[in-house]
Amino acid sequence: xxxxxxxxxxxxxxxxxxxKCDVHKLEEGPPLQAVLTREEGLQYYRTMQTIRRMELKAxxxxxQKIIRGFCHLYDGQEACAVGIEAGINLSDHxxxxxxxxxxxxxxxxxxxxxxAELTGRRGGIAKGxxxxxxxxxxxxxxxxGIVGAQVPLGAGVALACKYLGKxxxxxxxxxxxxxxxxxxxxxxxxxxxxxxxCIFICENNKYGMxxxxxxxxxxxxxxxxxDFIPGLRVDGMDVLCVREATKLAAEHCRSGKGxxxxxxxxxxxxxxxxSDPGISYRTxxxxxxxxxxxxxxxxxxxxxxxxxxxxxxxxxxxDVEVRKEIEDAAQxxxxxxxxxxxxxxxxxxxxxxxxxxxxxxxxxxxxSIS
Amino acid sequence: MASLRCFLRSGKVFVVPCDICIINSILxxxxxxxxxxxQAMDEELERDERVFLLGEEVAQYDxxxxxxxxxWKKYGDKRIIDTPITEMGFAGIAVGAAMAGLRxxxxxxxxxxxxxxxxxxxxxxxxxxxxxxxxxxxPIVFRGPNGASAGVAAQHSQCFAAWYGHCPGLKVVSPxxxxxxxxxxxxxxxxxxxxxxLENELMYGVPFEMSEEVQSKDFLIPIGKAKIERxxxxxxxxxHSRMVSLCLDAAAVLAKEGIECEVIxxxxxxxxxxxxxxxxxxxxxxxxxxxxxxxxxxxxxxILARIMEGPAFNYLxxxxxxxxxxxxxxxxxxxxxxxxxxxxxxxxxSIKKTLNV
Numbered sequence: 001x002x003x004x005x006x007x008x009x010x011x012x013x014x015x016x017x018x019x020k021c022d023v024h025k026l027e028e029g030p031p032l033q034a035v036l037t038r039e040e041g042l043q044y045y046r047t048m049q050t051i052r053r054m055e056l057k058a059x060x061x062x063x064q065k066i067i068r069g070f071c072h073l074y075d076g077q078e079a080c081a082v083g084i085e086a087g088i089n090l091s092d093h094x095x096x097x098x099x100x101x102x103x104x105x106x107x108x109x110x111x112x113x114x115x116a117e118l119t120g121r122r123g124g125i126a127k128g129x130x131x132x133x134x135x136x137x138x139x140x141x142x143x144x145g146i147v148g149a150q151v152p153l154g155a156g157v158a159l160a161c162k163y164l165g166k167x168x169x170x171x172x173x174x175x176x177x178x179x180x181x182x183x184x185x186x187x188x189x190x191x192x193x194x195x196x197x198c199i200f201i202c203e204n205n206k207y208g209m210x211x212x213x214x215x216x217x218x219x220x221x222x223x224x225x226x227d228f229i230p231g232l233r234v235d236g237m238d239v240l241c242v243r244e245a246t247k248l249a250a251e252h253c254r255s256g257k258g259x260x261x262x263x264x265x266x267x268x269x270x271x272x273x274x275s276d277p278g279i280s281y282r283t284x285x286x287x288x289x290x291x292x293x294x295x296x297x298x299x300x301x302x303x304x305x306x307x308x309x310x311x312x313x314x315x316x317x318x319d320v321e322v323r324k325e326i327e328d329a330a331q332x333x334x335x336x337x338x339x340x341x342x343x344x345x346x347x348x349x350x351x352x353x354x355x356x357x358x359x360x361x362x363x364x365x366x367x368s369i370s
Numbered sequence: 371m372a373s374l375r376c377f378l379r380s381g382k383v384f385v386v387p388c389d390i391c392i393i394n395s396i397l398x399x400x401x402x403x404x405x406x407x408x409q410a411m412d413e414e415l416e417r418d419e420r421v422f423l424l425g426e427e428v429a430q431y432d433x434x435x436x437x438x439x440x441x442w443k444k445y446g447d448k449r450i451i452d453t454p455i456t457e458m459g460f461a462g463i464a465v466g467a468a469m470a471g472l473r474x475x476x477x478x479x480x481x482x483x484x485x486x487x488x489x490x491x492x493x494x495x496x497x498x499x500x501x502x503x504x505x506x507x508x509p510i511v512f513r514g515p516n517g518a519s520a521g522v523a524a525q526h527s528q529c530f531a532a533w534y535g536h537c538p539g540l541k542v543v544s545p546x547x548x549x550x551x552x553x554x555x556x557x558x559x560x561x562x563x564x565x566x567x568l569e570n571e572l573m574y575g576v577p578f579e580m581s582e583e584v585q586s587k588d589f590l591i592p593i594g595k596a597k598i599e600r601x602x603x604x605x606x607x608x609x610h611s612r613m614v615s616l617c618l619d620a621a622a623v624l625a626k627e628g629i630e631c632e633v634i635x636x637x638x639x640x641x642x643x644x645x646x647x648x649x650x651x652x653x654x655x656x657x658x659x660x661x662x663x664x665x666x667x668x669x670x671x672x673i674l675a676r677i678m679e680g681p682a683f684n685y686l687x688x689x690x691x692x693x694x695x696x697x698x699x700x701x702x703x704x705x706x707x708x709x710x711x712x713x714x715x716x717x718x719x720s721i722k723k724t725l726n727v
Contacts, residue, residue: 127503134501156466186459350507351562362679
């Protein structure tokens with residue numbers, strides 16, 4: 001078995017429908033060759049499979065009404081989260097919008113805590129108080145419900161990185177829908193003026209809720225929308241492409257050149273959220289075609305198998321382990337108790353003495369501690 | 371032998387012989403609200419290098435209202451940052467910086483412009499500590515002039531005390547005097563939570579006496595505690611910001627007629643010091659609130675509701691009432707503008723009606 005392999009990476013793929021790695025105001029894109037070690041390959045495979053299985057389990061639990069409210073699933077886009085994390089360090093920072101379960105995992109959350117947050121239990125990553133859209137870990141700022149707002153926040157994190165001189169950067173993610181938000185352009189301007197170390201990343205999954213990109217954007221070249229900010233457009237279904245592009249972007253930021261913009265062309269199998277069947281604005285055929293030709297996990301698997309980097313049994317074993325992890329997490333998420341009622345008013349203020357909070361009527365005085 | 375002590379504040383120099391200092395260290399200075407804010411920021415910038423100021427014209431222009439005069443010259447580009455006219459963007463950047471370990475002061479040239487950024491104040495700043503169940507705190511101050519000015523018309527004259535005061539997760543502060551401005555801004559900057567700091571443009575140039583105690587670098591006023599500016603026995607007046615001046619003026623006039631008003635300066639809008647108001651009502655049995663903002667769902671409305679629901683209701687000898695701005699967008703012409711905000715005579719009228727005299 002080969003331990004290391006050099007792989008000819010992105011630029012042109014077999015399928016004519018996939019775009020090349022286009023660049024905007026950049027001298028060159030990421031290298032055409034990338035090195036994938038067996039270890040890395042297995043790790044990416046495992047993480048992507050974990051995200052996939054976790055999201056499918058969330059789908060199940062939602063249909064059983066054990067998860068409620070908003071639930072935006074990430075299956076199909078795994079290569080983005082895993083590839084990005086592979087191109088940065090855990091000491092860097094990342095922020096995204098509400099399709100955040102995958103990032104919560106890659107940024108250090110556990111499947112248990114994520115699922116228990118979805119089911120609203122006390123063992124959830126936000127103790128059940130945030131839900132699907134509001135999960136946080138160290139150097140991961142959510143999970144944000146108001147699309148677009150996370151982009152200036154991410155630039156602010158980048159400002160802090162620069163201010164504190166720690167050679168860290170911030171990855172600010174947004175979707176094709178949010179890409180038209182005014183505050184994002186305000187952020188491009190300030191990030192450029194002040195040379196903030198941010199990587200703006202547009203996860204273009206072709207649909208903003210039920211609206212296709214052609215119906216929402218006068219220019220769908222999202223990687224060019226930063227205008228004065230250099231940009232690149234990358235195959236977001238290929239974890240290696242994403243990784244190499246991220247490495248290039250990170251290098252750009254860390255060398256003090258200011259922000260850079262990446263567009264990841266990706267696809268979500270589920271609808272916008274669990275309340276959207278996802279077939280009124282796109283065909284089942286389209287979904288099926290992506291699944292069969294561009295599935296990120298299958299692509300990585302085929303690559304590793306055809307290059308003798310792993311055996312079928314080995315990968316199957318990982319599948320089994322992942323399934324077990326998800327089952328255990330789901331078990332925990334469905335049996336862990338809900339948060340205690342006396343947690344209701346806590347966490348209003350940080351580092352403050354306990355205070356009183358009015359209940360639903362004047363006689364009910366509730367207690368709030370930091 | 372006298373030794374010398376020099377104070378350099380607002381361009382004034384005082385030289386005091388030491389024997390006087392030993393006996394009696396009360397040294398009163400006249401300080402404007404503007405200078406008090408400036409000094410508070412200067413001291414906090416010096417004390418903690420994570421503190422920085424951003425906003426429109428705060429650096430090289432010395433501040434649209436000169437509140438940040440001299441700070442850029444002293445601290446430079448890294449800590450005093452001029453922003454483009456993009457409130458939503460720079461407020462979001464400020465909040466993100468606070469999340470990542472800095473302590474920003476985000477200036478809105480007036481709070482009218484904060485409406486463009488209000489999503490960042492409420493959804494990104496105020497709610498985050500709760501949504502993250504304590505994982506992510508946001509130590510930020512949003513400050514700037516609030517409410518009516520003079521001749522700036524409808525889009526530049528709104529009072530946002532009630533809007534921000536509505537939201538859990540925010541602290542909302544409304545200083546009146548120079549002492550308030552100094553002590554509350556220092557507390558706000560040192561507070562680990564989002565604080566909305568509502569100043570008043572018409573108060574910036576007003577001088578107040580500041581004792582030595584207040585001048586000390588660690589003088590702080592606790593957020594959430596009101597102050598009784600004038601003791602009285604017949605009626606309680608509750609107010610915030612510039613209207614406190616008018617209440618004191620009304621009280622002075624009425625004192626000549628034998629009516630003694632107790633004037634409470636709220637200092638903080640949220641959390642509201644209901645206890646101070648209740649204690650006063652239990653003494654005076656009458657309440658009038660005075661605010662510059664609109665009546666509907668305003669500060670006075672909240673105070674009256676709380677008094678109704680609380681122990682002080684039984685001590686009221688007549689219904690509590692509110693004196694507020696007129697329920698219209700602010701007009702431009704001076705005569706119209708003057709009649710859109712409470713005047714001293716309106717306060718006196720309401721007091722006499724409440725006291726039935």
